[in-house]
Amino acid sequence: MIEINIDPVAFNLGSIEIRWYGIMIALGVTALVLWAIWQVRKGANLNYETVLTAALVGIPAGIIFSRLLHVIDRWDYFIHNPGQIIGGEGLTIYGAVLGAALAIWIYSRFSHFRFAYVADLIAPGIVLAQAIGRVGCLINGCCYGTATSLPWAIAYTHHNSLSFGVSGVHPTQVYEIIFLMLLFGALLILKDRLRPEGSLFLVYLGGYSLWRFSVGFIREGTDFLFGLHQAQVIGIIVVVVAVVLLVRQRVRLVRVESP
Numbered sequence: 001m002i003e004i005n006i007d008p009v010a011f012n013l014g015s016i017e018i019r020w021y022g023i024m025i026a027l028g029v030t031a032l033v034l035w036a037i038w039q040v041r042k043g044a045n046l047n048y049e050t051v052l053t054a055a056l057v058g059i060p061a062g063i064i065f066s067r068l069l070h071v072i073d074r075w076d077y078f079i080h081n082p083g084q085i086i087g088g089e090g091l092t093i094y095g096a097v098l099g100a101a102l103a104i105w106i107y108s109r110f111s112h113f114r115f116a117y118v119a120d121l122i123a124p125g126i127v128l129a130q131a132i133g134r135v136g137c138l139i140n141g142c143c144y145g146t147a148t149s150l151p152w153a154i155a156y157t158h159h160n161s162l163s164f165g166v167s168g169v170h171p172t173q174v175y176e177i178i179f180l181m182l183l184f185g186a187l188l189i190l191k192d193r194l195r196p197e198g199s200l201f202l203v204y205l206g207g208y209s210l211w212r213f214s215v216g217f218i219r220e221g222t223d224f225l226f227g228l229h230q231a232q233v234i235g236i237i238v239v240v241v242a243v244v245l246l247v248r249q250r251v252r253l254v255r256v257e258s259p
Helices: 020-041 048-073 093-111 115-140 172-190 199-218 230-248
Strands: 002-004 009-013 016-019 154-156 167-169
Touching (some): 009 020, 016 020, 048 093
């Protein structure tokens, strides 16, 4: 068994705890913004002002939607503790991605940039940001799996961990990091090869949703609907929508000419 004895509290600012979870989420968001800026520097049909404005629109929307889905998922708790509804602990990746995407799509209607083009552009960056964020989950002691006797099972032994005392569970955070790195590589290979615009983003959504549905069977969570976790239910919906859109727009691979 692998013990995780890392203090999830990085440092304190007076009475405020700064946890590695928050730091890694911030680093993930920063990595995504830098990825978009790098694409602009490489010649993408986009300008820095649009990237920064999209970030200012998408990040708050992602946080709000992320928290909203978490509150809905744990409504039995929050209905009795309404004062804790607003908070930074307890975020969902689906809320972050879908909330930010919706906000940026609305922004695109006013700024007249091609949302599908931008979504394809940043899809690998989103995956990279998610992988960085999962490192925070691993240290924090959240999003772990069900009990297992495998030799790489993990145990949380630091008293500040959210899961102090939990032992012999699947390191589903590590599983997801590995999957995300594979997905990141696949998106890089498919980048510029899929048509029409928006197809790469849909492949990302579909691929990640299939993963979340599958890993949900060995990950701790609350029953949301039909014995499935909230992320699994959302995952099914997202996969169906992604596949329908890919078929409808007749996604295809194109040859990339060498410069």
